[in-house]
Amino acid sequence: MKILVCISNVPDTTTRVKFTEGNRNLDSTGVQWVINPWDELSLTRALELKDNASNGISSVTVAHVGPASSEPTIRKALAIGADDAVRVNCDASDSYSVALQLAEVVKEGGYDIVMCGIESSDHNGSSVGGMIAGLLDVPLVSAVSSLDLRGGEPLISREMDGGREIVTTSLPMVAVVQKGIAKEPRIAAMRGIMMARSKPVKVVEPVDTAALTEVIEYEIPAPRAACRFIDPENAAELIFLLQNEAKII
Amino acid sequence: MSLLVYTENWNGKFKKLSLELVSYASGVGEIMNSDVIALTIGPVEEDELMRLAEYGASRIIVAEHDALKEYDTLTYASVITQLAEKEGSDVIVLANNNQGKGVAPVIAARLAAGLAAGVTGLPVSVDPFRIDKRAYSGNAMARLEIKTAVRILTLAQNSYDLKSNRRDAVIEKYQPVIENSPAIKIEDVQRQEGKLLLTDAEIVVSGGRGMKSPDNWVHIEELASLLGGATACSRPVSDEGWRPHGEHTGQTGKVIAPNLYIAAGISGATQHIAGVSSSKYIVAINSDKDAPIFEVAQYGIVGDALKVLPALVAAVKAAKND
Numbered sequence: 001m002k003i004l005v006c007i008s009n010v011p012d013t014t015t016r017v018k019f020t021e022g023n024r025n026l027d028s029t030g031v032q033w034v035i036n037p038w039d040e041l042s043l044t045r046a047l048e049l050k051d052n053a054s055n056g057i058s059s060v061t062v063a064h065v066g067p068a069s070s071e072p073t074i075r076k077a078l079a080i081g082a083d084d085a086v087r088v089n090c091d092a093s094d095s096y097s098v099a100l101q102l103a104e105v106v107k108e109g110g111y112d113i114v115m116c117g118i119e120s121s122d123h124n125g126s127s128v129g130g131m132i133a134g135l136l137d138v139p140l141v142s143a144v145s146s147l148d149l150r151g152g153e154p155l156i157s158r159e160m161d162g163g164r165e166i167v168t169t170s171l172p173m174v175a176v177v178q179k180g181i182a183k184e185p186r187i188a189a190m191r192g193i194m195m196a197r198s199k200p201v202k203v204v205e206p207v208d209t210a211a212l213t214e215v216i217e218y219e220i221p222a223p224r225a226a227c228r229f230i231d232p233e234n235a236a237e238l239i240f241l242l243q244n245e246a247k248i249i
Numbered sequence: 250m251s252l253l254v255y256t257e258n259w260n261g262k263f264k265k266l267s268l269e270l271v272s273y274a275s276g277v278g279e280i281m282n283s284d285v286i287a288l289t290i291g292p293v294e295e296d297e298l299m300r301l302a303e304y305g306a307s308r309i310i311v312a313e314h315d316a317l318k319e320y321d322t323l324t325y326a327s328v329i330t331q332l333a334e335k336e337g338s339d340v341i342v343l344a345n346n347n348q349g350k351g352v353a354p355v356i357a358a359r360l361a362a363g364l365a366a367g368v369t370g371l372p373v374s375v376d377p378f379r380i381d382k383r384a385y386s387g388n389a390m391a392r393l394e395i396k397t398a399v400r401i402l403t404l405a406q407n408s409y410d411l412k413s414n415r416r417d418a419v420i421e422k423y424q425p426v427i428e429n430s431p432a433i434k435i436e437d438v439q440r441q442e443g444k445l446l447l448t449d450a451e452i453v454v455s456g457g458r459g460m461k462s463p464d465n466w467v468h469i470e471e472l473a474s475l476l477g478g479a480t481a482c483s484r485p486v487s488d489e490g491w492r493p494h495g496e497h498t499g500q501t502g503k504v505i506a507p508n509l510y511i512a513a514g515i516s517g518a519t520q521h522i523a524g525v526s527s528s529k530y531i532v533a534i535n536s537d538k539d540a541p542i543f544e545v546a547q548y549g550i551v552g553d554a555l556k557v558l559p560a561l562v563a564a565v566k567a568a569k570n571d
Contacts, residue, residue: 011385013386013500013519013520013523014518014519014520015388016388016519017385017388017389019389037500037501038501041501094363095354095364096357096358096361096363096364099354099358118350119366121385121386121500121523122384122385122386123384123391124366124367124382124383124384124385124386125364125366126345126350126353126354126366126367126403127353127354127357127364127366128354129354130322130350130351130352130353130354130355130357130358131354131355131357131358132358133322133323133355133358134323134326134354134355134356134357134358134359135358137323139323139432139433140322140323140351140355140432141322141433142322142347142350142351143347143350143351145494155436158347159347159495160320160347161259161346161347161348161446161448161449162259162440162441162444162446163438163439163440163441164438164439165435165437165438165439166435166436166437166438166439167433167434167435167436168433168434168436169432169433169434170432173432176350176351179494179497179501179502179503180494183488184488211396212357212361212362212363212364212395212396212397213363213364213365213393213394213395213396214393214394214396215384215391215392215393215394216379216392216393216394217391217392218384218385218389218390218391218392219381219389219390219391219392220388220389220390221388221389221390221526223544224531224544224545224546224547225547227533227543227544227546227547227548227549228547228548228549229549229550229551230548230549230550231550232550232551232552232553232556232557232560235550235557235560235561235563235564236560236564236567236568238532238548238550238561238564239561239564239565239568240568241548242509242530242532242548243568246509246530246547246548248451248452248508248509248529248530249452249476249509249565
């Protein structure tokens with residue numbers, strides 16, 4: 001069984017974002033690039049599944065759509081433990097075109113389980129995984145908070161409003177994962193970092209596609225009005241303000 | 250042209266979210282001069298369906314089919330796609346919740362339609378179609394242009410105020426064509442009965458490491474219950490196992506937008522703020538006056554949450570007795 005983990009390259013989540021060129025592009029000065037947090041957790045879970053030999057997983061591959069400059073993020077995924085990587089050599093312009101490129105990778109590689117994070121922390125699109133399933137017409141389970149294998153069949157918890165369901169489906173499938181899929185992201189050990197250098201990264205050229213959406217500009221929300229401090233000895237004043245000034249309780 | 254809004258129901262009942270969606274769709278419909286068709290996957294009683302007419306749905310369609318009894322993402326997406334094609338809908342509105350996030354991208358892929366996820370307001374222009382959405386996990390807004398003739402929007406919860414817009418709606422039954430049997434087989438369902446959902450709550454009281462011990466959550470729970478709200482926590486608290494993971498609010502947990510978010514003993518790491526910054530009001534209680542949570546709060550109390558919370562509980566009780 002082969003697992004494909006789709007990874008996106010995002011600014012470290014503590015970055016205070018700024019924009020350039022008429023607020024059209026991220027100002028990448030000083031930005032630390034990392035694997036999107038949910039993708040890192042899905043990679044961790046894929047490796048945990050592979051660690052258990054009885055699951056019979058032959059490889060965990062990471063796929064990424066992006067230019068050569070995102071190679072360090074791919075190497076990081078290899079250092080964490082992915083066996084190999086595929087990079088589609090183009091800019092990630094919008095979620096549909098990224099999904100289209102990744103769907104090609106899935107078709108070519110014949111993966112059984114495709115894992116995608118619920119969203120990337122930059123575009124918050126919540127779309128790529130679902131689009132891959134829609135394009136390939138393969139089973140999709142979204143809001144996945146745990147993924148196991150039971151005799152070669154995926155056993156999944158998915159979050160529902162007000163509860164969760166334990167479900168199963170046939171392979172190949174796409175799992176869109178979220179909180180709970182793995183406890184902590186796996187960290188690369190020195191040996192992993194050394195080995196990552198020699199692991200194969202296959203670079204493929206993109207298929208023809210056009211973006212369906214485009215960001216025209218970004219805006220940083222206006223800071224909220226300064227905090228109004230209330231004397232800790234006078235909690236009643238806060239309740240009064242919430243009732244009479246904010247009118248929300 | 251028409252505008253299709255998919256309104257999920259929960260065991261035949263709608264929630265405020267469903268009404269927000271219809272109200273939002275009717276706002277978009279006004280700009281685009283389109284009628285609003287509301288679709289739900291049934292069964293739902295007529296009285297309940299008519300609630301959607303209060304907020305602007307002029308046709309209410311109930312899809313029913315044996316294959317729709319359980320939520321199968323691809324099947325549900327097919328039903329919505331089919332109806333959108335049949336009605337020539339050029340805008341499809343869904344919720345940016347678990348189910349909406351599941352089906353919207355599948356519909357987008359099938360129709361090769363541009364998707365704007367997590368929109369918080371009406372389009373800023375229709376030709377070209379431009380709309381603002383959350384980006385960089387709440388640290389920025391992106392103005393997105395959708396270039397396709399069909400546009401798919403998912404609306405962030407609690408971001409659009411209900412506006413009454415009564416229509417004499419007609420209810421129609423719809424039997425979709427379902428070619429493939431559902432791919433997902435459900436083995437077990439674990440429901441939390443009767444508990445107010447964090448994502449539905451208008452008031453949320455949340456605790457962080459400053460609460461010092463899981464036993465101290467009695468204060469959080471008491472204040473939440475007095476205010477009719479839900480409880481939440483920061484990531485370190487759920488990682489420690491003090492509180493269930495479902496309560497973790499933040500970038501990698503739940504993203505919420507209540508009217509009031511009370512953060513007790515939470516310093517306010519960027520990742521936490523990302524999950525709560527859309528709250529209308531934030532109250533911060535923290536012993537460190539320089540804690541970043543105060544930068545996003547409208548009201549703050551510098552003090553020990555374990556002393557301030559009981560005082561707030563007493564103050565709410567006193568205010569209620571007035």
